[in-house]
Amino acid sequence: MEKLKFRNIPGPKSKDLLQKAQKFEPACSLDQTPVVWDHGDGVWIWDVDGNPYIDFTSGVLVTNLGHSHKGLTKAIQKQAERLQNTYSFPTPERIEAAERLVKTLPPHLTRVFYLTTGSEATEAAIRVARRYSQKTEILSFYGAFHGRTYGAMSVGGMRNIRNKFGEMVPGSVRAPYAYCYRCIYEKTCPDCGFYCIKVLDEHLRGNSNNNLGAVMVEPYQGAAGFIFPPDGWLKALEQWTRERDLVFIVDEVQSSFGRTGRMYAIEWEDVKPDLLCLGKGLGSGLPVSALAGTDPVLEAMDPGELSSTWGGNPLCSSATLAVLTAIEQENLSNRSLEMGNYLTPILHSLQEKYPCIGDVRGRALVQGLEIVEPDDGFSPSKELTRKIVFNAAERGLLLGKVGIFGNVIRIAPPLVIKKEEIDLAMEILEQSIALALD
Ligand SMILES: Cc1ncc(COP(=O)(O)O)c(C=O)c1O
Incomplete structure (x- = not known):
């Protein structure tokens, strides 16, 4: 070379x-x-x-x-000649893309709703979690990045994203993430036994209005600086969440589709979120995102309550099918x-x-x-x-x-x-x- x-x-x-x-x-x-x-x-x-x-x-x-992948390019070209937009009228491509995506997911996640951007997927997760839990508070983490729309920004934990925008959407409760290199508790992992999880209840006593319905977390924090929590941390957080009967949302908008060496980063810890936010690599260049969920949680929304102009459009659905094929074949x-x-x-x-x-x-x-x-x-x-x-x-x-x-x-x-x-x-x-x- x-x-x-x-x-x-x-x-x-x-x-x-x-x-x-x-x-x-x-x-x-x-x-x-x-x-x-x-x-x-x-x-x-x-x-x-x-x-x-x-x-x-x-x-x-x-x-x-990779850029301009041949299979993906061909799929987009072929689809563009046939049909490009239907809003929420279903198409064979969308239905097949849903089936194919569900088959790649851990079996408890049985349905997917297609959207366009990562922020849309995290926003949708917030709405669904609030509806299902009938509670408004969401626990998220310092350094979290879930997007720049208002709900997503509000649960995010980076000050420079919320910089001088005034009040955020109420209901966000944030706690320190496992940023072990700069642990704000000055603990050493693994000796600390995940101290940042141990103190969550104490943290909530001062910060929550006793209306917590969900926890939202990235398997590693992307925008905050590729911060990887220690092994076992995500599993411990899931357990904490389950013990309190909270909706567990994992934001895999950036960590999915092979990026961490598994299709989904949650596979490393065998965690089972109720809602999984997907984006970025799902279209590998085309704007596709999705919210995957369990039956009971997603069914909390009535027909028509989740909707997006380009969500599941034929072009993106064909792209998704080509992406999933390439991930598997290659x-x-x-x-x-x-x-x-x-x-x-x-x-x-x-x-x-x-x-x-x-x-x-x-x-x-x-x-x-x-x-x-x-x-x-x-x-x-x-x-x-x-x-x-x-x-x-x-x-x-x-x-x-x-x-x-x-x-x-x-x-x-x-x-x-x-x-x-x-x-x-x-x-x-x-x-x-x-x-x-x-
Ligand atoms: C973990 C995570 N969630 C959500 C988003 C927002 O995605 P988008 O920029 O497509 O709205 C990003 C984008 O970087 C992300 O990394």
Whole structure:
């Protein structure tokens, strides 16, 4: 494989387009490394100046199949020629997509409702849980990200998402997540015996109006910085939830469809949520999300009460069928695990070499590098993170950055990545770190 050449970014064509974007789009949509994407193939992206990049973002953990996957592209093309929108009139594609998706789920989740975005799926989960439980409070977690619409934002636990929007939807009760690297209780896991779960009742005594109906949680926190709770934590939380007869909602909008080396991240802990929110990788590029649930919980809604203009539209349903076929035929969950097993030791060896990597955490092809000040080895370094991400883009590797403190590098390539591509990406990452420290 050819080595990638250094390029100044943005290139001339990208620069012109970005200037235009600055004129016609609000600043809030211009928060990325300045690379204007033109086309993609597998894990590769080319910008409008013709520069190739290895994509370690998957367009925010969406394109699990890789860019412009042939089977998916064909399915969309074929469907587009036949029928594109029906609103809630059913189509064979939607019904088949529902059946196929249900078959991939743990058996207790028997139905799915198709929507368009992840936020729509989490919003729907909140509505259903409130209706079913007849209670309004939802326990969620510090650092949680469930979307940017009002209900989703209100149960979210990141201040910068709710920043200066005034009052949120009432009913949200938040407690600390198992962010063991920066445990706010200053405990050490596993010796603490999941202290953050042990104190939940105490926490509720001060924060709840005794009207708690549900718990909503991500199996790992994405936006907060790829924070992976210790093994057994999600199971312990499920048990706590069951003992209190609460609706258990797991938000797998980003962690599903092979990303963690299993179809769903909940499989690692064998937890059985009442509601499961899905999105991103489900369409692998097309806007598809879904709310999966058990019969009794979903049946709390009357006909017509969940509805969305494009939910289950024929184009997205055909895309979903193509995605599910590709995941199965290309064995993408196992592939993700295999490539993750190859990648993880390389990331750990970088951590040993560079004290600015405070923590490496993740599973399969979703890994986070928490970047810290090399002097003290712990304070979050947003600036160093920014520099590494920029240096990498100049050398042909696209990375994302996330985190409560903006100091986590997101490693999440399409699941079709090969070992040689990982090697190349890691070489670039190492150069980019060394340069940022210079
Ligand atoms: C866990 C989780 N839930 C919900 C969402 C919101 O999804 P969307 O941006 O499609 O509305 C995201 C998006 O990043 C997410 O990671």
